[in-house]
Amino acid sequence: MAIIEVNDLYKIFGPNPKRAIPLTKQGMTKAEILKRTGCTVAINDATFSIEKQETFVVMGLSGSGKSTFIRxxxxxxxxTQGDILVDGENVATMDAERLRxxxxxxxxxxxxxxxxxxxxxxxxxxxxGLEISGMEKSQRREKAQRAxxxxxxxxxxxxxxxxxxxxxxxxxxxARALANDPEILLMDEAFSALDPLIRTQLQDELLELQAKMHKTVVFITHDLDEALKLGDRIAILGPDGRVRQIGTPEEILSRPADEYVKAFVQNVDRTKVITAGSAGGHVPSIIYPRDGVEAAIRVMERNNYSTVFVTDASRVLKGLITIDDAVSLRKAERQGAGKENIATILHDNVYTTLATTSISDLLTAAIKTNYPIAIVDEEGVFHGAVSRAAIIAEVSKSSDNSAVPVQLREINGSDHSREDE
Amino acid sequence: MNFREIVNIGGAFESVIDWLVDNMSWFFKGISTAISALLDGTTAALNFPPWFVMAIALTALAWWVAGRGVAIFTALGFFIIWYMGLWTLTMSTLGLVIASVIIALLIGIPVGIWASKKNVVWNVVRPVLDFMQTLPAFVYLIPAVLFFRLGPVPGVVATLIFSLPPAVRLTNLGIRQVPKEIKEAARSFGSTSRQILFKAELPVALATIMAGVNQTIMLALSMVVIAGMIGAGGLGNEVLRGITQLRIDLGFEGGIAIVILAIFLDRVTQALGNIAQKKR
Known part of the structure; x- marks a missing residue:
């Protein structure tokens, strides 16, 4: 449910600002409008809604009107014009008492x-904040202490x-902002003035707090990495004060709406944003002890896999079986060694990961193991897997092509082909 | 008939003053009564304890606020004043200063706050302050005498006008210098204008305002001496006697007492300002 709805919002600074609105609708640029009317367009026709309990990041370079927007x-x-509905109430027109x-x-x-x-x-x-709202001393001390x-x-x-x-x-x-337990937290470049190490630390803490408190957070930043890390959804503001794109971090990275957003996201390290959950996916598994070796082989053959994951009846991951082991087990069974248990060929040296882990963090594991990496949740329940190939493909997608190493043979080979012509 | 006689600036001013004296005497009488009461109160309070009790009290104040060095100076200085036989006169000068400064701050700080909030007010107030500060101090004495006759009351009036500007200026400056984000933060938590002023702006601007108070006190002290010319009493009279009777000894002793009082007031009020600063 939307807690904040912004409709056709304009903010224009300068003399007689309403005059400039029709000009923006004619598609005049910021500079032209400034020259013509002496007005600066800070926010140009913004419309969007912010959902309850989401972290909504507004991202833009300086001068894109993001600080104006949050204010x-x-x-x-x-x-200057437009509606801002908070729980259905219009902030733009409410009286001073209600606003307070x-x-x-x-x-x-x-x-x-x-x-x-x-x-x-x-x-x-x-x-x-508690003092301002007139809370009595002992009570506000207690609340402040908790914050x-x-x-x-x-x-x-x-x-x-x-x-x-x-x-x-x-x-x-x-803490001051949290003390009066607001539903909505407005954070205006809250971590931008801090040095990088502390900034990362506070970002992590905000994520942790948010996991516990579920506030609606509106976060302003000029740092795309920060936006991608914190945001459930991101709005990208262009230099003209217009919203260029709104979407999840992955949407913005994989489907930039226009050239501006594309240029913006080009330098982002994709591997930090693409998660195990999005690079991998659901894969078939067998249930132990219900399924035997025949079932395992059939699943692998049908899907053209060389391995299959094994879970118990409540889908908690037990391990993995390879096709080689399964085939030799079946052979032993047929030679009369009796009904063999697949537990004997179960590998438990499988790497597991959470769906939210980024690809860059999986790279080391992907190099060490020969098996796919299983995606499980905190309770160990199996949700799918991400293959080594998928991880390496994502990493190579995000690397800059000009710096990719080339084999010596390829360089020589191209020379030969020229002689052949 | 020359031009100077048709447009006579000094003459015009004189007729304004005349009109005020003729028609507004009830107003000035009221002010005069109020100032007298305040002045009598402060002077009585300062002269009530025996000199050494007062000297010890002032020394203790200096020690508490400004430290040992200033306290030693205060004790020594006030002893010298007593030794020169100028104790009562010094206390009545201090009384004049305190009365003038109280009134100057009661007017100056609110005006300064108002000016910091509204540019229009500041644009009107600023030239008035410039005028008040650059006009030679003696010139104040004439209308003060006309409105309030001779004595300590016109002395207080002339002093407070002369010492008012820094209180207004530095209050205005201090509040304008409060970082925008602090004001915004106060507002973003739902403060009323009054809460912003008293819980954010004034405390943050306190050190600057204290610098204004210090300057006001120093200007008041210098003017109080000049006000001796219109019978304000105190050390000013002593210095004036030294000048008119060519008594170097009297003039010097009076001057020394004024310097001691000035240094005491300056150090103590500056230390108060530093405390306000340190609290930040």
């Missing part, structure tokens, strides 16, 4: 440069924020 959502910047309530109870914001109050300690900063623990800042309650590192300061910002 329209809680009306720190009033939109929305900001106090429903939406909290995390800022790029933290926006912390330098005269307050960590606890004082975290309880700021502080959530982001791993316990023990720093009395520290001055200026004594903390950037990463810690942003944790304070995050």
């Amino acid at each position: 329209c959502l809680n009306r720190l910047i009033p939109p 309530e929305l900001r106090r109870y429903k939406m909290s914001m995390v800022f790029q440069h933290f926006g912390l109050l330098p005269h307050r300690n960590v606890l004082g900063n975290v309880e700021f 502080i623990e959530l982001v791993g800042l316990d023990g720093y309650e009395e520290s001055r924020t200026s004594e903390l590192s950037g990463g810690m300061q942003q944790r304070v910002g995050l």
